[in-house]
Amino acid sequence: MSLRRSALVVCLLVLTSTxxxxxxAGTTLTVYSGRTQELVEPLFxxxxxxxxxxLEVRYAGSTDLAATLREETANSxxxxxxxxxxxxxxxxxxxxxxxxxxxxxxxxxxxxxxxxAGRWVGTSGRARVVVYDASRISGSDLPGDVYGFASPEWAGxxxxxxxxxxxxxxVAAMIxxxxxxxxxxxxxxxxxxxxxxxxxxxxxxAAVEGGEIEAGLVNHYYLLRLQAEQGDTAATNHFLxxxxxxxxxxxAGAGVLRTSDDKAAAEQxxxxxxxxxxxxxxxTETFEYPLVSGIPAVTGLPSIETLGAPDLDLSELAGxxxxxxxLVAAAGLL
Amino acid sequence: xxLTPTLTDPDSAGAGPHHRSRRPAHPLLWVAAVAxxxxxxxxxxxxxxxxxxxxxxxxxxxxxxxxxxxAINTTTLVLAVAxxxxxxxxxxxxxxxxxxxxxxxxxxxxxxxxxxxxxxxIALTVISALGPRGLISDALGVGMPTIRGFWxxxxxxxxxxxxxxxxxxxxxLRRIDPIVEEAGRGLGHSQRAVFxxxxxxxxxHAIGAGVLLSALYTxxxxxxxxxxxxxxxxxxxxxxxxxxxxxxxxxxxxxVLVLLAVVVLLVESRVRRGRPFIPRPxxxxxxxxxxxxxxxxxxxxxxxxxxxxxLVLPVGTLFAWLIRNPAPGGIPWGSLTGxxxxxxxxxxxxxxxxxxxxxxxxxxxxxxxxxVERLSYLxxxxxxxxxxxxxxxxxxxxxxxxxQSLLVLVAVYVSxxxxxxxxxxxxxxxxxSPSLEDAARSLGKSQLQTMFKxxxxxxxxxxxxxxxxxxxxxxxxxxxxxxxxxxGLDTLAIDVWSASGDLLYSAAAVPALxxxxxxxxxxxxxxxxxx
Numbered sequence: 001m002s003l004r005r006s007a008l009v010v011c012l013l014v015l016t017s018t019x020x021x022x023x024x025a026g027t028t029l030t031v032y033s034g035r036t037q038e039l040v041e042p043l044f045x046x047x048x049x050x051x052x053x054x055l056e057v058r059y060a061g062s063t064d065l066a067a068t069l070r071e072e073t074a075n076s077x078x079x080x081x082x083x084x085x086x087x088x089x090x091x092x093x094x095x096x097x098x099x100x101x102x103x104x105x106x107x108x109x110x111x112x113x114x115x116x117a118g119r120w121v122g123t124s125g126r127a128r129v130v131v132y133d134a135s136r137i138s139g140s141d142l143p144g145d146v147y148g149f150a151s152p153e154w155a156g157x158x159x160x161x162x163x164x165x166x167x168x169x170x171v172a173a174m175i176x177x178x179x180x181x182x183x184x185x186x187x188x189x190x191x192x193x194x195x196x197x198x199x200x201x202x203x204x205x206a207a208v209e210g211g212e213i214e215a216g217l218v219n220h221y222y223l224l225r226l227q228a229e230q231g232d233t234a235a236t237n238h239f240l241x242x243x244x245x246x247x248x249x250x251x252a253g254a255g256v257l258r259t260s261d262d263k264a265a266a267e268q269x270x271x272x273x274x275x276x277x278x279x280x281x282x283x284t285e286t287f288e289y290p291l292v293s294g295i296p297a298v299t300g301l302p303s304i305e306t307l308g309a310p311d312l313d314l315s316e317l318a319g320x321x322x323x324x325x326x327l328v329a330a331a332g333l334l
Numbered sequence: 335x336x337l338t339p340t341l342t343d344p345d346s347a348g349a350g351p352h353h354r355s356r357r358p359a360h361p362l363l364w365v366a367a368v369a370x371x372x373x374x375x376x377x378x379x380x381x382x383x384x385x386x387x388x389x390x391x392x393x394x395x396x397x398x399x400x401x402x403x404x405a406i407n408t409t410t411l412v413l414a415v416a417x418x419x420x421x422x423x424x425x426x427x428x429x430x431x432x433x434x435x436x437x438x439x440x441x442x443x444x445x446x447x448x449x450x451x452x453x454x455x456i457a458l459t460v461i462s463a464l465g466p467r468g469l470i471s472d473a474l475g476v477g478m479p480t481i482r483g484f485w486x487x488x489x490x491x492x493x494x495x496x497x498x499x500x501x502x503x504x505x506x507l508r509r510i511d512p513i514v515e516e517a518g519r520g521l522g523h524s525q526r527a528v529f530x531x532x533x534x535x536x537x538x539h540a541i542g543a544g545v546l547l548s549a550l551y552t553x554x555x556x557x558x559x560x561x562x563x564x565x566x567x568x569x570x571x572x573x574x575x576x577x578x579x580x581x582x583x584x585x586x587x588x589x590v591l592v593l594l595a596v597v598v599l600l601v602e603s604r605v606r607r608g609r610p611f612i613p614r615p616x617x618x619x620x621x622x623x624x625x626x627x628x629x630x631x632x633x634x635x636x637x638x639x640x641x642x643x644x645l646v647l648p649v650g651t652l653f654a655w656l657i658r659n660p661a662p663g664g665i666p667w668g669s670l671t672g673x674x675x676x677x678x679x680x681x682x683x684x685x686x687x688x689x690x691x692x693x694x695x696x697x698x699x700x701x702x703x704x705x706v707e708r709l710s711y712l713x714x715x716x717x718x719x720x721x722x723x724x725x726x727x728x729x730x731x732x733x734x735x736x737x738q739s740l741l742v743l744v745a746v747y748v749s750x751x752x753x754x755x756x757x758x759x760x761x762x763x764x765x766x767s768p769s770l771e772d773a774a775r776s777l778g779k780s781q782l783q784t785m786f787k788x789x790x791x792x793x794x795x796x797x798x799x800x801x802x803x804x805x806x807x808x809x810x811x812x813x814x815x816x817x818x819x820x821x822g823l824d825t826l827a828i829d830v831w832s833a834s835g836d837l838l839y840s841a842a843a844v845p846a847l848x849x850x851x852x853x854x855x856x857x858x859x860x861x862x863x864x865x
Contacts, residue, residue, distance in 0.1 A: 037821075056821075058738060058821050059821055063576060064576055066579060067578075067580075070579065071581075071730055072730065072731070075734070163577055165576075165577070168578075198563070199563075202835075202837065203835065212465065322578045322579055322580055325577045329574070332565075334565075334574070334577070
């Protein structure tokens with residue numbers, strides 16, 4: 001009984017929402033967001049308040065949503081895909097599901113943070129770093145690049161998040177830059193060091209701060225969030241200067257899907273993500289690097305220009321993503 | 335009784351032929367059966383099709399992704415937890431039901447209470463209380479070891495599942511006539527000889543049922559193994575699902591996991607084979623077996639230790655985190671209402687469908703209706719991560735806007751937990767004589783009128799018990815919720831999960847304690863009703 005009743009309610013909801021869309025009373029965009037609700041909902045609300053365009057957002061993992069888009073193909077209800085890593089964006093681009101963005105949007109962001117063919121644009125930058133416990137070791141004790149963590153002296157001292165999207169994208173970058181064999185060897189040596197395995201980046205930072213491990217491979221902003229919450233920390237970020245995969249800057253980004261029935265509104269949303277308002281939000285609230293020139297990163301972060309980020313074609317990452325998962329699993333880390 | 339659906343052999347728990355109705359089953363009964371089971375059975379068909387369609391890739395996955403290692407890890411954990419749960423559950427049941435241990439009434443409650451604790455809450459407290467920066471180290475200034483991996487999972491799941499064995503065995507002991515045991519003791523046999531030669535054989539089926547629940551729970555567990563970082567199947571299935579674009583490997587691994595569940599079911603049905611022990615109803619209160627001083631002291635030490643690990647540590651840890659940082663972010667009202675709402679919806683729908691299906695399987699027993707029952711027990715036994723994945727796969731492709739809708743989520747809950755509602759309701763229906771219904775029919779009432787005016791009112795205890803069980807398990811459910819919840823729906827289980835993933839223990843304590851508080855009342859009602 002109640003099952004049928006709730007079916008009815010759901011049908012009604014679906015009907016009314018499509019009816020609203022068709023009625024032209026207001027535009028509604030469907031957004032697939034691989035970035036968490038907590039982080040980006042305030043931005044979306046701001047967008048609706050300014051433009052009157054309603055957003056229906058489905059939140060899930062970036063890779064998960066990319067896989068869903070690839071299954072839905074032409075049936076997808078999505079207008080915009082907003083992802084936290086270039087590999088998921090690349091996977092959607094590779095399946096030819098994005099429609100190219102106009103030049104005036106692409107020109108807002110340096111080329112190296114967007115797709116070659118202009119199918120998606122970077123919205124904020126995330127640097128890979130080593131977070132370490134400054135009360136136990138100093139920055140000069142750290143190896144010059146990530147390969148150093150595979151040596152036996154680091155046994156039991158390092159933390160990683162092997163199933164996390166950022167880690168997998170970083171491994172994919174290593175595959176693209178240094179090849180599958182080098183990556184496999186590194187992962188196997190790392191696994192032999194029995195690293196602490198965590199589900200996400202934030203517990204790694206917490207574990208370094210708490211003395212459980214001495215160092216961890218993470219994105220730069222998790223430490224800044226912890227510091228914003230509890231003040232000074234013993235945990236410290238170290239930006240590897242080698243120009244290898246450990247110094248990668250991975251943009252979060254967005255693109256408009258071919259299935260979108262209102263591409264102008266969809267582009268409006270992406271323009272909004274590159275507005276000074278949104279870029280400042282990324283700088284000061286999520287502690288990422290703004291990618292539009294003229295908007296400074298939060299104080300204390302080294303300038304994005306000075307980071308030894310490798311010269312890497314981000315469009316290639318998608319193709320290496322599943323190989324990365326395989327190698328991580330084969331090394332026994334997943 | 336309501337805790338122990340006969341998973342593999344519906345016939346043995348069935349009603350005799352005189353419970354059958356001579357009339358043909360109303361087509362609506364079949365509609366209810368299909369509605370209840372389709373949300374698990376249909377996606378499963380697609381899942382198998384996808385895995386087979388994957389062909390070479392699928393085989394590659396099985397061979398390359400440490401499948402053997404995962405199978406060994408998972409099997410070891412299941413065996414260890416099931417054994418520990420059996421020893422603790424049977425031992426505690428014997429002590430509280432058959433001996434002159436002081437304070438038996440209090441112990442009965444304390445030993446059963448951990449039933450309220452979901453595995454991931456126990457795991458969360460184990461992680462956050464121990465370790466070099468854990469609560470205990472902080473409070474006492476001594477470095478506690480970190481317990482993660484196998485032992486963390488073993489601890490959490492043993493505590494979470496021994497109450498199944500305890501409750502079922504204790505209830506069986508109450509129904510066994512103690513006269514043989516007393517005779518055995520009278521003939522000079524030791525306590526141990528009486529237990530192993532007289533009691534244990536009679537308890538075989540009860541222990542089997544309890545251990546089966548413990549083993550299936552462990553196999554299916556996702557929350558605890560993920561939090562402690564133990565590489566069992568469920569954890570790796572989820573990592574493969576979340577980490578890569580091609581979903582075939584996750585699906586293939588999830589199906590291998592289902593094979594393990596089938597193995598568990600088969601092993602259990604072999605153990606159970608043979609004539610079930612039919613207790614002779616006894617109105618006598620058993621004369622408790624006297625314990626020697628030494629036995630009494632050891633027993634008390636054992637039960638106190640058990641309560642420390644299973645009750646004081648988990649609940650105490652949650653309160654300690656709460657006191658350290660009282661309600662960061664306040665009470666999560668949204669998640670509380672979200673949890674209660676989906677659980678009430680699932681319980682109501684499950685009961686509404688279980689009543690007609692119970693009529694179908696009891697009053698219209700046949701090979702087809704026996705399959706309805708078997709499928710419902712299979713759906714109950716399939717690891718939740720597989721069910722969730724199967725539905726994601728089907729819904730994202732074929733159900734359009736219903737994907738991630740409340741309807742799909744609740745429909746899957748109903749399907750998965752349907753056996754609980756059906757088990758409770760069928761056993762109360764089996765106690766009703768069909769002559770009552772025949773009388774109503776001969777007085778001119780239609781089949782539906784008879785149902786609503788006669789059958790349902792007489793089954794209300796079973797209906798209430800079934801509904802409460804579904805409510806409870808839905809409240810605690812994690813992986814299905816994680817995979818299928820609609821945007822904007824928060825639940826307490828999700829809150830606990832994401833806060834503990836971020837190591838925000840104070841933030842996890844509030845929803846965890848709310849979860850325990852909401853679960854406590856229905857658990858209490860169910861546990862006391864068992865007597």
